[in-house]
Amino acid sequence: MIEISGLRKTYRSRKRSVVAVDDVDLSVGEGEVYGVLGRSGAGKSTLLRCVNMLERPDAGTVSVGGVELTGLRRKQLRVARHGIGMIHQHFALLSSRTVAGNVAFALEVTGVPRGERRARVAELLELVGLGDRADAYPSQLSGGQKQRVGIARALAARPKVLLSDEATSALDPETTESILRLLLDLNRRLGLTILLITHEMTVVKRICTSAAVMRDGRFVESGRVADLLRGDSELARDLFPIDAPVSVPGATVLDVTVSGEDADRPLLAELARRFDVDVRILGGHVETLAATRAGRWRIALPDDSGEAADFLRKTGARVEVAS
């Protein structure tokens, strides 16, 4: 649905130039929720703005829904943009218009005839759960409600793709959760493809089927979340940070990462029974992610239990000696 290859964007000022996006390839399949994770300054915002040509890339190609955007003339680009919804960290609503007016604005822009707007606005507001606030002004809404208006507006032209620029970063955890649930719901009900950028792990955990970690303008790693968890990935460490000692006298400390069905297998109990070892859990999590169940533990095994570690490896879990 979104194909990016060799994307590069450099910002030049008089004194120096900064490479914001450095040779990034990205492919987002239809119906996928793809998260780009990175700290501020990693270039993820520039990357997202290149997808709908808010920023012109210096090199590389971007195509959305099979349409190559980098080569389009202004007018064609405008039409292409109707098929790409976008939501923003600070909502970017028109303060002079009511909730209904903000959604109607998107319809005016896409050329929906006046007579059809009212019904479509009502339908969109119903979709995001704001049917009763149509006449309120943005300043009278909470952050979560404002973002719902942003989402309704972004969906006005029935886009196939939604770009999310830190859509939950200005919201509290509970509101974040409700917005993420809405996005996931839209993804499933409308088959909406979502490309989002965020610095929040929760977002990736809750809704992303695929993810990339971005640093200094490059993708450090990328792929399906389930696959990333199985490999030696930063994402696994970042999704499940463990704050526990890495060495225990007389014991080997291992980090065990499991995903899919393994996450719910009584693996450690099995280990203890089979090898008659005392497994100590030093820290860990098991959680439900958007695409899979996954967990990560830090455990301590007595020094002479090499067999037990081999057993763990054979089950398909990822086992590393903690350090």
Added chain:
Amino acid sequence: MTWSEVFELLGTGLQETAWMVGVATLLTAIGGLLIGVLLVLTDKGGLLAAPPVNAVLGLIVNVGRSLPFIILLVAIIPFTRAVVGTTIGTDAAIVPLTVGAIPFFARIVEAALREVPADVVAASVAMGATRRQIVGKVLLREALPALIAGLTITVIALVGYSAMAGTVGGGGLGDLAIRYGYQRFETEVMIATVVALVVFVQLVQMVGDVLVRRLSHR
């Protein structure tokens, strides 16, 4: 001079001032909006980015802003004569008033439009809005309260300018205050003029404030 004579003079003066300021305001609003919008659009990173055009426009505006009104009034006499055929009277005064106020209001418009958050404009671009839609439905509409507040300031400045225009035969309250109040020592006229001006300015400000409050939903 009797009070009824004073009131008669005052009535005429008020009418003249209202006419001068009214027409000049209308022309200034149009000219100032146009130039203010262009200043924002042609700026670096703007929707019609054209730095050279922006620089020239900025220079013209600055020249207009740096001339004291009383000097502008005299300096553009040939232009005034070319436009209205005379340099005396209220109609002639409207020309320098407008020329003086346009750069002033243009800067106010520019500042007001810059207050519209960049991400709101970016969001409109991302939605596929045309430049015309962005200017009309986003920039001008979102800045409307600030524009009205700025226009109020401009109208009041124009009342002040119009008094100066009065001194070169422009008529109005300023003319009245100078000719009767100052040159003929008619203190009653002076006081009446001052009171009339205070009330006039007060009314303009009140109307402006009410409009701004009504329109602002921030």
